[in-house]
Amino acid sequence: MKIKRTWIINGEKLEAEVPPMRRFLDVLREDLQLKGTKEGCGEGECGACTVIVNGETVLSCLLAAGQVPDGATVTTVEGLEKTLGGKVLQAAYIEKGAAQCGFCIPGMIVSSYALLSRNPTTDAAQIREAHAGNICRCTGYDKIVEAIQSAAEQWPVEAKG
Ligand code: FES
Ligand code: FES
Known part of the structure; x- marks a missing residue:
């Protein structure tokens, strides 16, 4: 099963159709090709995968895509340049x-x-x-x-x- 989501990522509206349990880190890096966010430990220990979702920092390696609400505003390191x-x-x-x-x-x-x-x-x-x-x-x-x-x-x- 896949879910459809529309997110505002770094100021751009992006649509994704992803399994709800797919790690948000993988959605960013693999599906959306936003490779700036890094995977260090993959276990919530190192912070290399930190992104901002609706104003709060989150560890994207611990976040499932289905936990990122439709319409959420997301900032990754690529967005900071703007x-x-x-x-x-x-x-x-x-x-x-x-x-x-x-x-x-x-x-x-x-x-x-x-x-x-x-x-x-x-x-x-x-x-x-x-x-x-x-x-x-x-x-x-x-x-x-x-x-x-x-x-x-x-x-x-x-x-x-
Ligand atoms: S990759 Fe280390 S906390 Fe997410
Ligand atoms: S881990 Fe090398 S600069 Fe921080």
């Missing part, structure tokens, strides 16, 4: 040298975007807490936190809320 806040974050991550191998970065930066959209006056402790589910094996996190603080200082008014 936003002012996403551009500010990308530049800050680069400027602060916050990425090494880069595998965690799509999920990490999606979490950063969700946090700053909710609260651009966030402090280092809140940043660490909001990214607790995003595991990075390379950087030691300090440069990532610096990048997010730098982005918060420049956060565009249009990207707030």
Whole structure:
């Protein structure tokens, strides 16, 4: 059995016909060819697969396609390039040298975007807490936190809320 869904993904209306238990991560990467979202552990432990659904960060490896409601708004890392806040974050991550191998970065930066959209006056402790589910094996996190603080200082008014 398949279900039909229409989702607004990165600002575009996309239709999908998928088995309801198919992982949303696979729908994004394989069916919709949005390869920016990564699979690390596939078990909800690493955060590499983080996307935003209706304003909330979710782990797409643990989400079934049938759990994403018809009409849902979805933002993946590809969508951040289209936003002012996403551009500010990308530049800050680069400027602060916050990425090494880069595998965690799509999920990490999606979490950063969700946090700053909710609260651009966030402090280092809140940043660490909001990214607790995003595991990075390379950087030691300090440069990532610096990048997010730098982005918060420049956060565009249009990207707030
Ligand atoms: S791939 Fe989803 S949490 Fe690791
Ligand atoms: S930069 Fe390599 S896992 Fe984070």
